[in-house]
Amino acid sequence: MTADSAQSLARLAAERVDHRFKGLPPDADGLTVAELAGQRRNLFTGGFATPVLALSAERLEHNLKLMETYVARHGLAFAPHGKTSMAPQLFQRQIEHGAWGITLAVPHQVRVARAFGTRRVFLANELVDAAALRWIAAELEADPDFELVCYVDSVRGVELMDAALRDAGATRPVDVVVELAAGEGARTGVRTETECAAVADAVAGTRTLRLVGVAGYEGEVPKADTERVTAWLRRLVALAADFDRAGRFAGLDEIVVSAGGSAWFDAVAEVFAAIPELSLPVLKLLRSGAYVSHDDGHYRKLTPFNRVPEEGALEPAFRLWTQVVSRPSAEQAFVNAGKRDAAYDLDLPFAQVIRRDGTERPATGVSVTALSDQHAWLATTPEADLEVGDWIGLGLSHPCTSFDKWQLIPVAEADGTVVDYVRTFF
Numbered sequence: 001m002t003a004d005s006a007q008s009l010a011r012l013a014a015e016r017v018d019h020r021f022k023g024l025p026p027d028a029d030g031l032t033v034a035e036l037a038g039q040r041r042n043l044f045t046g047g048f049a050t051p052v053l054a055l056s057a058e059r060l061e062h063n064l065k066l067m068e069t070y071v072a073r074h075g076l077a078f079a080p081h082g083k084t085s086m087a088p089q090l091f092q093r094q095i096e097h098g099a100w101g102i103t104l105a106v107p108h109q110v111r112v113a114r115a116f117g118t119r120r121v122f123l124a125n126e127l128v129d130a131a132a133l134r135w136i137a138a139e140l141e142a143d144p145d146f147e148l149v150c151y152v153d154s155v156r157g158v159e160l161m162d163a164a165l166r167d168a169g170a171t172r173p174v175d176v177v178v179e180l181a182a183g184e185g186a187r188t189g190v191r192t193e194t195e196c197a198a199v200a201d202a203v204a205g206t207r208t209l210r211l212v213g214v215a216g217y218e219g220e221v222p223k224a225d226t227e228r229v230t231a232w233l234r235r236l237v238a239l240a241a242d243f244d245r246a247g248r249f250a251g252l253d254e255i256v257v258s259a260g261g262s263a264w265f266d267a268v269a270e271v272f273a274a275i276p277e278l279s280l281p282v283l284k285l286l287r288s289g290a291y292v293s294h295d296d297g298h299y300r301k302l303t304p305f306n307r308v309p310e311e312g313a314l315e316p317a318f319r320l321w322t323q324v325v326s327r328p329s330a331e332q333a334f335v336n337a338g339k340r341d342a343a344y345d346l347d348l349p350f351a352q353v354i355r356r357d358g359t360e361r362p363a364t365g366v367s368v369t370a371l372s373d374q375h376a377w378l379a380t381t382p383e384a385d386l387e388v389g390d391w392i393g394l395g396l397s398h399p400c401t402s403f404d405k406w407q408l409i410p411v412a413e414a415d416g417t418v419v420d421y422v423r424t425f426f
Contacts, residue, residue: 005117009089012423013037021408022341023052033408033421043321043416044355050323050391051337053402054412055293057419059317066312067291068097073311074269079103079122079258081289085403087422088116090292101147103287107132112425114139114146122258123150124217124287126157126179126188130164137170149212149256153179153189158202158209165208173210176203177256178243180236182220189216196239200248211248213256213283214240218264229264233271244278258285266304266311290399293317297347297397318402320349320394322376327388333378335392338371341405347397349376355391363392 013034017024025047028036041047043054071078077100082091091102091113101120104110107129110121127133127150139146152158158176165174178196181189190196196214203211216236218229240257249255255278260268265288272284290299294314305313320342322335342349348371351363365384370377376394380386396402403409404426411420 002117002119005092008116009092012089015423017408022406023049023410024408025049033423037418037420040417040419043410043412043418044358044391045416046418048321048410048418050321051335051341052410053318053320053341053406054410054418055422056315056317056319057411057413059315060293060411063291063294063314063317064093064097066314067288070265070269070311071286072098074273076269076272076284076286078286078288079120080292081105081124081261081287082113083109084289084400085292085422085424086112086426087403087409087424088112088118089420089422091116091118094292100283100285103289107135110148111135119145120147121149122285122287123148124215126151126153126161128157128160128164130160130167133161133164133174134168136174137165137168137172140170140172140174147175149175149177149258151179151188151215152176152199152203152209153181155199155202158199158206162206162208170208173206173208175212175256176209177213177215177258178203178211178239180214180216180232180239182216182218182232183222185222186220187217189220193235193239193242197242197246200243204248210252211243212252212254213249213258214243215256215258215285217261218259218268219261224264226264226267229267230271233259233267237271237275240282241276241278244280249278249280252280254281254283255279256283256285258283258287260286260288262288262290262299263302264304266308293399293402295343295397295399295402296350296352296395299397299399316395318396318399319352320396320402322392322394324378324386324388324390324392325375327386330382331380333366333380333386335376335378335394336374337376337394338374340373342371342376342394343396343398343401343405344371345398345401349394349396351378351392352395353393354386355393356387356389360393366392368394 179189322337351366365381
């Protein structure tokens with residue numbers, strides 16, 4: 001950790017707790033985050049108000065260590081996608097666990113990362129906003145240690161980037177990778193190898209951009225399965241080799257080849273292991289981000305560790321604690337958390353455990369059927385033992401839309417002791 005990073009993170013710990021941060025104890029108002037963490041309050045008895053989202057300290061650390069070990073075992077560099085958490089404290093922990101840098105998607109996210117001392121950023125998007133490019137140019141000029149790699153996916157985009165950087169008086173070129181689309185009808189990226197070459201030619205015709213590799217996102221492969229994803233990854237590797245044979249990477253120290261969301265990183269590892277020898281060393285850069293918290297739904301089903309269980313298993317680290325506020329019938333109940341609190345874009349939350357009088361048990365016979373803004377609708381079967389006032393712990397699907405609803409998230413040990421608070425910036 002650099003001195004600047006440490007100072008920036010220390011400022012987070014000095015922030016005062018108040019009404020901005022939902023779920024925290026009302027009697028903590030005015031304390032700093034560090035002071036509140038130092039009290040080691042219990043999530044269930046220390047004055048926290050429902051709903052409150054918590055991260056498991058043990059599971060968070062497990063996931064960080066597991067991916068650190070995985071990428072090292074497979075000879076990969078790692079730039080986890082920071083859009084998942086937008087939490088500089090977690091960025092720092094990911095870097096301490098061996099990450100090369102942090103992947104981001106939009107200029108605001110890069111500004112957050114830079115404010116907290118992140119030295120390497122992979123921007124997985126084409127950046128054509130002139131104001132943002134002026135800021136990037138200034139950051140690169142002011143800090144020789146700052147490294148940024150950005151997508152390009154069109155000749156027009158290259159022209160816009162070049163014009164904005166020239167107008168800004170950029171002194172350092174912006175490193176770019178040509179984004180290969182995952183197929184027809186996929187999201188962004190260049191559709192054909194011929195068009196990729198045209199984009200690379202456009203980059204070569206500028207003084208403000210430097211081509212350093214190729215990249216893409218295999219999660220957008222239409223009707224993705226192992227065979228289709230592997231075929232696309234081989235196209236990506238072949239594109240890098242073609243560019244290298246054409247001399248497009250002359251003068252570099254390494255060639256960047258990057259892919260890898262949270263659903264197919266096993267395929268990425270396999271194909272990248274077979275990258276042929278090129279004229280320069282290859283930075284095989286994986287970008288999976290959801291692993292940091294994992295989840296109880298979408299990624300629990302899709303994680304590659306299901307296919308390679310011998311490599312380990314991620315653990316869901318989130319739990320949203322709610323309270324039963326209405327029990328109008330034997331078949332129905334309502335808790336006080338809804339769309340403002342819980343991810344719901346991929347799956348509804350999952351009722352996992354019930355707490356009553358300090359005792360925790362499985363939420364047998366309880367399921368979430370719908371969400372209102374501030375309520376979850378629960379269906380209850382005859383075996384459900386549920387009363388007004390009970391706490392219910394909900395599992396969540398899709399980390400990216402869980403983090404973004406909470407600005408300050410307690411990190412709790414297994415017995416409920418809160419040992420830290422994670423600040424997010426969305």
